[in-house]
Amino acid sequence: MGKNLAEKILQRYCSEEIKKPGQIVPCRVSLVLANDITAPLAIDSFRKMGATKVFDTAKIALVCDHFTPNKDIASAEQVKKVRLFAREMGIVHYFEGGNSGVEHALLPELGLVGPGDVVIGADSHTCTYGGLGAFATGMGSTDIAAAMALGETWFKVPETIRVNIHGDLGRYTTAKDLILNLIGRIKVDGALYKAIEFSGPILERLDTEARMTMANMAIEAGGKAGLFPSDQITVEYCREHGRKEADLLKSDDDAAYALNLDMDVSGMAPQVACPHLPDNVHSVEDLEEIRVDQVVLGSCTNGRISDLREAAQIIRNNKVDQNVRFIVIPATPGIYSQALEEGLLEIFMRAGAVIGPPTCGPCLGGHMGILAAGEKCLATTNRNFKGRMGSLESEVYLGSPYVAAATAVAGRIIHPERL
Amino acid sequence: MHFQGKANKVGDHIDTDAIIPARCLVTTDPFELGQNCMAGLETDWIKRVSPGDLMVAGKNFGCGSSREHAPIAILGAGIPAVIAHSFARIFYRNGFNMGLVLLELGEKVEQISDGDRLEVKALEGEIFNHSTGATIHSLPVPEFMAEILARGGLINYVREKVG
Numbered sequence A: 001m002g003k004n005l006a007e008k009i010l011q012r013y014c015s016e017e018i019k020k021p022g023q024i025v026p027c028r029v030s031l032v033l034a035n036d037i038t039a040p041l042a043i044d045s046f047r048k049m050g051a052t053k054v055f056d057t058a059k060i061a062l063v064c065d066h067f068t069p070n071k072d073i074a075s076a077e078q079v080k081k082v083r084l085f086a087r088e089m090g091i092v093h094y095f096e097g098g099n100s101g102v103e104h105a106l107l108p109e110l111g112l113v114g115p116g117d118v119v120i121g122a123d124s125h126t127c128t129y130g131g132l133g134a135f136a137t138g139m140g141s142t143d144i145a146a147a148m149a150l151g152e153t154w155f156k157v158p159e160t161i162r163v164n165i166h167g168d169l170g171r172y173t174t175a176k177d178l179i180l181n182l183i184g185r186i187k188v189d190g191a192l193y194k195a196i197e198f199s200g201p202i203l204e205r206l207d208t209e210a211r212m213t214m215a216n217m218a219i220e221a222g223g224k225a226g227l228f229p230s231d232q233i234t235v236e237y238c239r240e241h242g243r244k245e246a247d248l249l250k251s252d253d254d255a256a257y258a259l260n261l262d263m264d265v266s267g268m269a270p271q272v273a274c275p276h277l278p279d280n281v282h283s284v285e286d287l288e289e290i291r292v293d294q295v296v297l298g299s300c301t302n303g304r305i306s307d308l309r310e311a312a313q314i315i316r317n318n319k320v321d322q323n324v325r326f327i328v329i330p331a332t333p334g335i336y337s338q339a340l341e342e343g344l345l346e347i348f349m350r351a352g353a354v355i356g357p358p359t360c361g362p363c364l365g366g367h368m369g370i371l372a373a374g375e376k377c378l379a380t381t382n383r384n385f386k387g388r389m390g391s392l393e394s395e396v397y398l399g400s401p402y403v404a405a406a407t408a409v410a411g412r413i414i415h416p417e418r419l
Numbered sequence B: 001m002h003f004q005g006k007a008n009k010v011g012d013h014i015d016t017d018a019i020i021p022a023r024c025l026v027t028t029d030p031f032e033l034g035q036n037c038m039a040g041l042e043t044d045w046i047k048r049v050s051p052g053d054l055m056v057a058g059k060n061f062g063c064g065s066s067r068e069h070a071p072i073a074i075l076g077a078g079i080p081a082v083i084a085h086s087f088a089r090i091f092y093r094n095g096f097n098m099g100l101v102l103l104e105l106g107e108k109v110e111q112i113s114d115g116d117r118l119e120v121k122a123l124e125g126e127i128f129n130h131s132t133g134a135t136i137h138s139l140p141v142p143e144f145m146a147e148i149l150a151r152g153g154l155i156n157y158v159r160e161k162v163g
């Protein structure tokens, strides 16, 4: 019996033979990640474990991105703790201030993750790197502390759902719409404990950034990982981002899957997830008139340069509705300067947007765009749980950069075509 | 691994933002986190809990972020175990790592109502409902997880390896 993608990648880092899903196996890791919220707990656990040094100073990434630039004294103390630990341990990949950005946009951009890697992070959206063909998954701080000390962890080999995606993409239909549609179908626990492997002819139409957008939201269906095979598109991305080696990886023809899903995306309109779960997904055309107070373009889902470009296409020569706060947050300093160079930031500013520094910011209700009771926001982020962006009585809708930009202009959720 | 307490029921898909909202994540102190346990579900939820109470939840409990603050907040609120239809994956790992007992019941979770008095034998996976007189069996705790629990969590488990 052949191996699917998850099994293949895990096998590269595991000395035991991987035979079937459900097997619990020890596994080495290529990179261990934590952020300013989860690293402080990991550091506590690391010390309590009696560890005095990390397994490899170049295989740990500590990214201060959630409440940064530090929003208050408590968050400043947390970052300080992470900084001091990074110095003490000699950790090479420590990010804060001008070199920091949203972790899952930052690490691929710097070539720190690539196909065939096994990456674990104390952040649920670590699964983003599946867009590059890495087996990447989120864990808690103490699991991460153990891996920082030992360079290994354990996995239950997941079952895999394979999604075969085909058809023609509409003018304004993007990777975000595909993943929202999938979550709407299989629901927030549809991939619980499982990996999702994306396949089919549509892959040729998706660049690496688009693939990362989709892998990013695997967790919103409960998934352990969202995986893309690595192909020429991946190899090209890696080369451009300073990574010399990039293996081509795909599942074996006779690999086993828990479920095979078929998705024909022809004629699919942009999708929107309505409050308060990411699986409450509707076609934008079916939504009644919904006025919004705020639009957020950013995050590890859709804060990359391609997302900014798409939004700018819509914003160009338009004005943001006077009742809307349009907040644009390039996910990393690299994306920020690229957007500056291409004139995108000027387009946003002239239209009346607010541009924030690279941070998670409002995505998790941290800062820089918190909602009051009764307010509604359309965001390109990945979660719309109750209270996620502020008041328990506020509402978050999730959509693509095209829909976000069109909504900012119209003041209500709208199909970009109808602007 | 033997608990007795009142069942506090919550619904399906209780996410980590409901268990402990992001604005409360500027600390790692269990007591402080415990004071805000379930603050994203309902203001002052914690007021209805007495130490030793158990939480009983629906499907996919703990979905969302990887924040370990979630099981810590539950433990900090004085709740030693969560019984649910099912758990989200990261939360499941985190719970055991922190020494929070998690029991999965599937549909049988319906046999427990809010306020029922429960007696739980965690490692045996046995729950006695004093309010109804019924005994309910949970899915077995995976051997590896039981081993971590027996050592009081992952920290002690790794300490033996590091030392």
Ligand code: SF4
Pocket: A066, A102, A103, A104, A123, A125, A299, A300, A301, A359, A360, A363, A364, A381, A382
């Ligand atoms: S951008 Fe949002 S989802 Fe992504 S890592 Fe930051 S808080 Fe999490």
